[in-house]
Each structure stands twice: as structure tokens, then as C-alpha cells.
Amino acid sequence: MNAIAIPKPLARPHKLRFWPLQIAGWLGYLALYFTAWMGESEPGAWRQFLPVLLANTAFGFVNTSLLRLAYQRIWSLPLPRLGARAAALLLAATLVQGTFYATIKTLTCTGHDCMVHSMLGYLWYYISTLYVLLSWSGLYFGIKLARQSQEQKEAALRATSMAHEAQLKMLRYQLNPHFLFNTLNAISTLVLDHKSDTANRMVTSLSSFLRYSLDSDPVQRVTLAQEIEALQLYLGIEQLRFGDRLQVRIDVDVAARCALVPSLILQPIIENSIKHAVAKREEGGRIEIEARRDGDALDLRLRDDGPGCPDFDAPTNHTGVGLANTRERLRVIYAARQQFVITNREPHGADVHIRLPFETAVRA
Structure with a gap:
């Protein structure tokens, strides 16, 4: 790392x-x-x-x-x-x-x-x-x-x-309480509905995800393979909450799996998609994650088929908190060497496009 x-x-x-x-x-x-x-x-x-x-x-x-x-x-x-x-x-x-x-x-x-x-x-x-x-x-x-x-x-x-290290930690850790509140609330609902097996699986998945979250330093970078593995822990929790309403497709190129990315950089983006493209729609929604190596750059795309948003970065729009923090983390770490672009898809949905320098761990 x-x-x-x-x-x-x-x-x-x-x-x-x-x-x-x-x-x-x-x-x-x-x-x-x-x-x-x-x-x-x-x-x-x-x-x-x-x-x-x-x-x-x-x-x-x-x-x-x-x-x-x-x-x-x-x-x-x-x-x-x-x-x-x-x-x-x-x-x-x-x-x-x-x-x-x-x-x-x-x-x-x-x-x-x-x-x-x-x-x-x-x-x-x-x-x-x-x-x-x-x-x-x-x-x-x-x-x-x-x-x-x-x-x-x-x-x-x-x-x-x-100062940069403290800023990165602040940006990363302030995202966790919202997710934790939603998950605990879901576990409480499952227990009240006497779905103890599902609640138990969710507690186990939450424990694994929190262990990874606490063990990973926001200043450090992990391989994209590790990031996807952590993301699947998070998605496993959310799929227990939403069942068939949440559909996920992950397509990561083999050449991109060894690329270094900031730890848990994708989680707030997925959380934002789940909140607006899945949780608020009775029919649920679909989330797609793609990663490719493009020369000296790592190309990441996260898409959903939700309603989209006219202004992702509006200060009064709660949607923008996780996205704004992610943008700021990338700016602090990579400065001008990164791109973070959010657009609306046609006919509906959101498309988050991230480009980072393609860097791998130096082996001793």
C-alpha cells in the first residue's frame, strides 16, 4: 500500500x-x-x-x-x-x-x-x-x-x-454514520418481522465490512481488486435489505485489478445510487460498475438507472454530500491528475466517470 x-x-x-x-x-x-x-x-x-x-x-x-x-x-x-x-x-x-x-x-x-x-x-x-x-x-x-x-x-x-491526512480522514469517516444508521435500522426491522436468519446474515456482513473499514487507512491506497471486494461486502448488506429490487453488475478488466485506488472511494457513490435509484423506487434499480485500463490511466464508471439529478453538487442537496467528499478526496490525493465527472444518462439515470493515474504497488 x-x-x-x-x-x-x-x-x-x-x-x-x-x-x-x-x-x-x-x-x-x-x-x-x-x-x-x-x-x-x-x-x-x-x-x-x-x-x-x-x-x-x-x-x-x-x-x-x-x-x-x-x-x-x-x-x-x-x-x-x-x-x-x-x-x-x-x-x-x-x-x-x-x-x-x-x-x-x-x-x-x-x-x-x-x-x-x-x-x-x-x-x-x-x-x-x-x-x-x-x-x-x-x-x-x-x-x-x-x-x-x-x-x-x-x-x-x-x-x-x-493537514491533508487529517482532511482525508475527515472526508472518509464522516460518510460512515449515515450508512451505519440505515443498516442498523434495517436489522431492527428484520428482527421485529421475526426474520432472524436474514438479520443474522446482515449483522455478520456488517461486522466484516466495518472491520475492513476500520482497518483501512483513508490515506493509504489499495488495489482495485481489494476495493471491489470491500464493495461487494457493502453491496451484500444492501442486497439483504432490498432483495431483488437491487440488481448489480460488476465488470472489471483483469489488467485494471492491480491498479491502486484510495480505500473505499467507490462506496459513497454506490450508496448515493442506492438511495436515489433503488430505495425511492418501488421497482428498485440497477447499478453497473466498470473498470478498464486506458494507457496510463485507470477508467472507472459507475452507472444507475434511477431518475438522475439536475444538480449533483448543490450545497442544499443532501445527495451531494458523499459525491462532494469523494471529489475532494481525489483532489487532495491526485490534484490535477484526476477527473471526476457526473452526468445524467438518457433517458434517465446517473453516470459517474472517474479517471485516475494508473499506478501499481512497488514490490520489494
Whole structure:
């Protein structure tokens, strides 16, 4: 059986992914600055500069890790305040990082390449540090915003799927009380008329049909063969009520039997036909059910020889409740991929035509 897929809540992957990215980013910083310095310095000078670069890289790793915690604390602020706080934190982290780099380089590294010859040299420390931390912050906020957007989309999808599931269940289950009332009323009449054998058969048939109805999920789909089998349980109950007044012909093509359809999608249509084409006529009526595969589509037709109706979907016409719910279930499940057309037959009767995508269960 197939069901509308409801995505499961995602684990919190950002806690697992931040540290690999953080480590990879600062290792890349270390490699980039080391190779650049190697290309500009005298041979062997890297022995003095490498400890400075290692210390600055380790300090940057800790500094940005703390900066991340600070960003997390202000993340829920309105955008203007968030931008102002983030800029202040970035400048503070830049001052700390730049000061550390200038100090450690002055104290541990000797030689012409390590000396700062003017204020512009110190300014370069801070500007280059600001560039690095600004790039880090841009990546952090960009990744965080992208993940938040994805989580919002997935949450919206889950909410929509759950709403559709609830809607389908409401549409399906609100049809059952009317049928149940009629059947129990018929059983009561049979008992009063001392037709206990017929009443017993009707109770047994009702029990089987209700068991199938309760076990089947409106969100799930069943094969057309299973749907016809459930429909025959329902028709068996109605034939006990009406006897020879109800005539049924079912013609299902072999190729169509494996097609998937929403569970109990045909029952309210048949119930509507029985109510108007059989129950209200002394001579009873005839109901025909046909199913064919037509290329990539499943073609279903349900006909009766009753009086028909000028307006099947009128809101004040009780006839339209089951048909309108069936139409809505098909719309929720298949959207524009389905057709649901009701017409009057000549000289009298109703014709319900349903076309659905021809889909079968995927076997593992």
C-alpha cells in the first residue's frame, strides 16, 4: 500500500557538521598563509614563522568558536539589532585576534621579516584579521540561514502532509454514520418481522465490512481488486435489505485489478445510487460498475438507472454530500491528475466517470 509520505523530523545535523568545517577551515588558513609566507621569505625563515602561525591559527580556532556561541545568543533578535550586535562582536573578535597576532609575532619572531616598520604594518594585522573573520562570519550566517530555510520548508511540508491526512480522514469517516444508521435500522426491522436468519446474515456482513473499514487507512491506497471486494461486502448488506429490487453488475478488466485506488472511494457513490435509484423506487434499480485500463490511466464508471439529478453538487442537496467528499478526496490525493465527472444518462439515470493515474504497488 502507498501512503502520502510525511517526512520525518530531521536530526540536528548542524552540531555534527560545524566542527569538521571549523577544523577544515582553519587548517586551510594555516596552509594558505604558510605557503604564501614561504614564497616571500628567505630560505629557512619558516622555522621562526611557523610557531607564530600555529599559535595564531589555534587562537583563531578558539576565537571563532566563542564567536559562534555569541552569534547563537543573538540569533533570535530582530534583523536590525542582530546586524548591529553581530558587527560589534565581529569588531571585538578582530581586535582580540589582531592584538594577539601582533604581540605573539613581535615576542617570538626575530629578523627583518618579523619587524613592524610603521603604523601601517599594525593596521595591516587588523585589516587582514577583519577580512578573515568577516569571511568566516559570512560563511557561518550563510550556512545557518540556508539550513533554517530548509528546515522551514520541511516543516511546512510536514504540516501540509499532516493537514491533508487529517482532511482525508475527515472526508472518509464522516460518510460512515449515515450508512451505519440505515443498516442498523434495517436489522431492527428484520428482527421485529421475526426474520432472524436474514438479520443474522446482515449483522455478520456488517461486522466484516466495518472491520475492513476500520482497518483501512483513508490515506493509504489499495488495489482495485481489494476495493471491489470491500464493495461487494457493502453491496451484500444492501442486497439483504432490498432483495431483488437491487440488481448489480460488476465488470472489471483483469489488467485494471492491480491498479491502486484510495480505500473505499467507490462506496459513497454506490450508496448515493442506492438511495436515489433503488430505495425511492418501488421497482428498485440497477447499478453497473466498470473498470478498464486506458494507457496510463485507470477508467472507472459507475452507472444507475434511477431518475438522475439536475444538480449533483448543490450545497442544499443532501445527495451531494458523499459525491462532494469523494471529489475532494481525489483532489487532495491526485490534484490535477484526476477527473471526476457526473452526468445524467438518457433517458434517465446517473453516470459517474472517474479517471485516475494508473499506478501499481512497488514490490520489494
